[in-house]
Amino acid sequence: MARFLLLFSFLLVTLVFGVSDAGSPAEVYWRSVLPNTPMPSAIRDLIYSSNEASQAATEESVGSIFFLGKSLRIGSTMTLHFTRATAGASLLPRQVADSIPFSSSKLPDILSRLSIDPSSEMASSIKKTLAECEANATAGQIKHWHCATSLESMVDFVMSSLNSRNLRTMSTFVSKDATPNQKYTITGLNKVKASELVACHAKRYPYAVFHCHPVKATLYTVSLIGDDGSTVKAKVPGHYEDISPAAYNKLGVVPGSEPAFHILPQDDILWARVNLDPIS
Template structure:
């Protein structure tokens, strides 16, 4: 799950921003074995069966999250991207290998020194660009078990060192896009309005949550 949107011009040492580094709130945090995951329906047309299988009330928050995740997984990927919702670790790794045309890969993620840290001001103390022109980003979704929405991207990515007001050290992943897009069109319109820029005019960056993964060739 991407969060903490900001303009690329702010991505430099000395910049201070208010952030809350926490894990994506997922109902099921463990991957299912490949054979088990492949045997379970994952389609909006099978929603009653999915909810019944996991004993989820149709009017519950969990049901809403399941519906939203499947809808996002069924949406067409952005132009020039490959995408997949991985319902098993094996499918995620296979997609990363396919998307990057290599079996020699490394996975990166955001790391926070404290298990629980408050929303607070963080100051950027350093950054390095990820040396890769092609990447696969996998974002944790809210679902009954571990599901990651993965997609290929050529957006530049960075490892960013931050220090919180309470001293918490964070090594965060950030990616910058010329055009941030998503399923909730109105939400992104509000985002651009809040940032004070027009879509596609300047790079907009975001941090990755601790549960997200970024894959690159070694």
């Protein structure tokens, strides 16, 4: 029911604003503000999402599995399960997203509007996402962040953070729509030149929500092949910020002594400034 209501609202806005041969309103908006930036599949897939929600999307994300730089070498193996937090979700236009409450204090109203059972797993995910979006930054972790509930909101935040309209996007590509939890072998490794980044992490929610924040990281593109033959072109950032002491303890090193790496989930997006041209 929630999915029907969200898609109905999306279609209503589409009818109001019109869809021309140039594409959907989201695509028209994208080209108007980011004419030199190709729209990534992580966003395009959400504009007219028709996927059903996936139980696998609730499992531990590859983005929460940390490892040290010594593991980044050709021939190394790791067990991974690529899932989508946005499985079954759609990216809403700003007009629709802004009409829906997005606050822990409004949780009963949110559940009612979206026809979500308060005892359901999705209700728990909504509560968790709202809490994360409202949490205060702690010393040594994220200094500035934004939870984007629409494409326009995300792009506004990224352009402001990087002070540019000349941007590129990077994400992880998986060759198969669904892959099992399996062993992957690293077959290629390349360092990416990017001094300033904004990371937008997809959150589990009835519609697409991204938790975005600036980050300084060493970034690699890593090629992997799974036991089932599926291939992955993964973006792998390594950074000191936004890494919990527990993660460092699990790695067996002193917190902050070296960067901790993780694989970017396939529905997360990294943004980088192509040059230093400021927003006009």
